[in-house]
Amino acid sequence: GDSVTQTEGQVALSEEDFLTIHCNYSASGYPALFWYVQYPGEGPQFLFRASRDKEKGSSRGFEATYNKEATSFHLQKASVQESDSAVYYCALSANTGNYKYVFGAGTRLKVIA
Amino acid sequence: EAAVTQSPRNKVAVTGGKVTLSCNQTNNHNNMYWYRQDTGHGLRLIHYSYGAGSTEKGDIPDGYKASRPSQENFSLILELATPSQTSVYFCASGMGQSQNTLYFGAGTRLSVL
Numbered sequence: 001g002d003s004v005t006q007t008e009g010q011v012a013l014s015e016e017d018f019l020t021i022h023c024n025y026s027a028s029g030y031p032a033l034f035w036y037v038q039y040p041g042e043g044p045q046f047l048f049r050a051s052r053d054k055e056k057g058s059s060r061g062f063e064a065t066y067n068k069e070a071t072s073f074h075l076q077k078a079s080v081q082e083s084d085s086a087v088y089y090c091a092l093s094a095n096t097g098n099y100k101y102v103f104g105a106g107t108r109l110k111v112i113a
Numbered sequence: 114e115a116a117v118t119q120s121p122r123n124k125v126a127v128t129g130g131k132v133t134l135s136c137n138q139t140n141n142h143n144n145m146y147w148y149r150q151d152t153g154h155g156l157r158l159i160h161y162s163y164g165a166g167s168t169e170k171g172d173i174p175d176g177y178k179a180s181r182p183s184q185e186n187f188s189l190i191l192e193l194a195t196p197s198q199t200s201v202y203f204c205a206s207g208m209g210q211s212q213n214t215l216y217f218g219a220g221t222r223l224s225v226l
Binding site for chain 1: 207218
């Protein structure tokens, strides 16, 4: 079945550091790829998506590029802030007609001021 | 603004008891989903629905039932609750196309003692 793998379970950075969270996927067809962010006590919320090869999604300074060959959608941000501390989820929705969304295990980001 | 409301927000149940988690959405979305969130596993799909009267099994449906009596409401039912079902449960709604985002509720924290 379809799957999403996030390499890092936890990431700790200082403010203004560069962030990379790795996301790789396995899916049939041509899935849409997403990043969601979850703050404490809240449900996950949509950050951005990409739907085709080499498309870049971005929001709030975060970005990721759809790489079909490498089956990756790595999240990056040039300069993190303490307010970016949250759990980040990579997800896919396969274009197979059942509209199921598959999420990765999540990466907890802690940014120290 | 898309709105998904879950109730209750917190629930303590006894082993063998029946638990019903409720979800209401005012987005007029066709699709609704139930996920559970556990450390190390991220968000795992339990059941989902394409519309009123339909329910589909997700990736981890054992021990759970779902009910979609209307476009707005989607319930998750634990007929015989077990301690392994202690978790945080999230309901989400979506338009029903693979590229569309999901809108999540704030979650229900369930403890089965």
